[in-house]
Amino acid sequence: xxxxxxxxxxxxxxxxxxxxxxxxxxxxxxxxxxxxxxxxxxxxxxxxxxxxxxxxxxxxxxxxxxxxxxxxxxxxxxxxxxxxxxxxxxxxxxxxxxxxxxxxxxxxxxxxxxxxxxxxxxxxxxxxxxxxxxxxxxxxxxxxxxxxxxxxxxxxxxxxxxxxxxxxxxxxxxxxxxxxxxxxxxxxxxxxxxxxxxxxxxxxxxxxxxxxxxxxxxxxxxxxxxxxxxxxxxxxxxxxxxxxxxxxxxxxxxxxxxxxxxxxxxxxxxxxxxxxxxxxxxxxxxxxxxxxxxxxxxxxxxxxxxxxxxxxxxxxxxxxxxxxxxxxxxxxxxxxxxxxxxxxxxxxxxxxxxxxxxxxxxxxxxxxxxxxxxxxxxxxxxxxxxxxxxxxxxxxxxxxxxxxxxxxxxxxxxxxxxxxxxxxxxxxxxxxxxxxxxxxxxxxxxxxxxxxxxxxxxxxxxxxxxxxxxxxxxxxxxxxxxxxxxxxxxxxxx
Ligand SMILES: Nc1ncnc2c1ncn2[C@@H]1O[C@H](COP(=O)(O)OP(=O)(O)OP(=O)(O)O)[C@@H](O)[C@H]1O
Numbered sequence: 001x002x003x004x005x006x007x008x009x010x011x012x013x014x015x016x017x018x019x020x021x022x023x024x025x026x027x028x029x030x031x032x033x034x035x036x037x038x039x040x041x042x043x044x045x046x047x048x049x050x051x052x053x054x055x056x057x058x059x060x061x062x063x064x065x066x067x068x069x070x071x072x073x074x075x076x077x078x079x080x081x082x083x084x085x086x087x088x089x090x091x092x093x094x095x096x097x098x099x100x101x102x103x104x105x106x107x108x109x110x111x112x113x114x115x116x117x118x119x120x121x122x123x124x125x126x127x128x129x130x131x132x133x134x135x136x137x138x139x140x141x142x143x144x145x146x147x148x149x150x151x152x153x154x155x156x157x158x159x160x161x162x163x164x165x166x167x168x169x170x171x172x173x174x175x176x177x178x179x180x181x182x183x184x185x186x187x188x189x190x191x192x193x194x195x196x197x198x199x200x201x202x203x204x205x206x207x208x209x210x211x212x213x214x215x216x217x218x219x220x221x222x223x224x225x226x227x228x229x230x231x232x233x234x235x236x237x238x239x240x241x242x243x244x245x246x247x248x249x250x251x252x253x254x255x256x257x258x259x260x261x262x263x264x265x266x267x268x269x270x271x272x273x274x275x276x277x278x279x280x281x282x283x284x285x286x287x288x289x290x291x292x293x294x295x296x297x298x299x300x301x302x303x304x305x306x307x308x309x310x311x312x313x314x315x316x317x318x319x320x321x322x323x324x325x326x327x328x329x330x331x332x333x334x335x336x337x338x339x340x341x342x343x344x345x346x347x348x349x350x351x352x353x354x355x356x357x358x359x360x361x362x363x364x365x366x367x368x369x370x371x372x373x374x375x376x377x378x379x380x381x382x383x384x385x386x387x388x389x390x391x392x393x394x395x396x397x398x399x400x401x402x403x404x405x406x407x408x409x410x411x412x413x414x415x416x417x418x419x420x421x422x423x424x425x426x427x428x429x430x431x432x433x434x435x436x437x438x439x440x441x442x443x444x445x446x447x448x449x450x451x452x453x454x455x456x457x458x459x460x461x462x463x464x465x466x467x468x469x470x471x472x473x474x475x476x477x478x479x480x481x482x483x484x485x486x487x488x489x490x491x492x493x494x
Pocket of ligand 1: 119121
């Protein structure tokens with residue numbers, strides 16, 4: 001096996017070859033034998049070689065590639081219209097279309113981004129594709145031609161917009177506990193930790209591996225690192241389908257590019273990767289293979305990023321200047337802003353509302369007329385060459401490999417809970433508080449006369465109330481001092 005660093009740089013080189021700088025759209029078919037995509041089913045991995053398999057780069061192999069197809073996906077919600085009435089029974093229900101006929105196909109090895117203004121339905125579509133959207137979804141969403149199932153759920157990684165991580169755990173601990181809980185029980189503890197070490201290296205978290213995640217009251221690792229830890233948690237189970245909600249929001253362009261480069265490498269390993277994104281830079285945008293542009297829940301484009309500019313110029317929309325970021329151009333169009341209305345916008349913001357609406361309507365109808373038939377053909381083609389479940393989707397035996405025993409789960413959760421809370425329970429302030437209350441209580445009862453017991457209980461109650469107040473004030477004061485002193489760095493004592 002090559003040294004890991006070499007493997008990683010190899011992955012990066014592949015990412016560059018795969019990305020949009022060369023204008024090559026990579027369509028890694030599951031059956032195709034590309035140098036860095038090695039899809040194979042569990043059945044093909046001999047049992048005795050499993051430990052060796054763990055040592056291979058997890059970013060390089062997707063065990064069960066998934067072709068995701070979605071056709072005319074629509075989603076409607078019912079909300080209460082109170083009309084000034086406080087009684088729920090008298091309030092009328094209003095229907096609202098959040099998604100309207102969105103279609104697309106994403107193959108293994110492809111990286112799809114969803115673009116659109118805030119509230120255009122990106123997160124809703126992503127959640128629907130992840131099989132996590134409750135309620136009425138019409139249209140069809142299939143995974144290798146099959147509807148969503150628990151088997152697909154196991155092969156799906158979903159990274160939410162807000163990272164849900166334990167603030168007092170370190171990066172290593174966070175990934176270690178996730179690995180112990182989520183990796184199959186046929187791997188030993190040592191192998192699971194080995195897997196974590198690989199992910200730490202591959203996601204370039206080595207420098208912060210022993211740093212705490214951090215939370216609202218104290219600073220920990222950076223936003224980009226947090227995001228990579230969230231991705232790492234999903235990567236542990238080597239998902240074939242990875243969905244991420246705004247993985248680059250709040251990050252500077254370099255950190256954002258690193259995240260997307262990681263996603264690019266994951267896709268190059270034969271995974272199907274879908275992400276929503278806000279305002280990508282030009283270089284970031286060029287790293288994707290496909291894009292879906294949404295405007296108020298309606299698609300105005302779905303397809304290759306390399307054809308998007310040609311498509312819009314063919315229907316009469318061109319960028320306002322030569323070196324315009326295509327993503328900015330698409331976002332403007334999704335908002336109904338064109339070269340003509342842009343001048344009005346600069347003078348008066350809401351001046352051309354009707355023009356914006358008519359532009360959006362034109363773009364929506366143009367999508368239906370020009371792009372939808374092509375998309376349907378592509379979806380049809382994808383159906384013909386997708387992998388059949390019998391060939392590579394997991395068998396019953398591989399389904400059961402995920403179950404860890406109740407005792408193991410209990411132990412891992414207990415250990416994680418203790419680690420997470422030890423800073424709260426063993427904080428100096430808490431120890432001082434417990435000791436002082438114990439001493440005071442002891443003194444109260446020391447040589448006490450049973451006739452005055454009621455007075456002593458009342459006094460104890462007062463003392464406890466006083467200490468609670470004191471602790472609250474001290475917590476506030478300590479954190480205030482820490483923030484001031486370390487300018488936002490360091491750890492809380494609480
Ligand atoms: N369960 C719900 N109840 C009420 N409104 C909802 C619900 N789900 C989605 N919406 C509405 O649907 C619209 C699309 O929401 P969504 O979160 O998908 O948008 P988005 O494009 O991801 O926005 P952002 O970029 O700001 O995250 C929003 O106007 C939102 O308020």
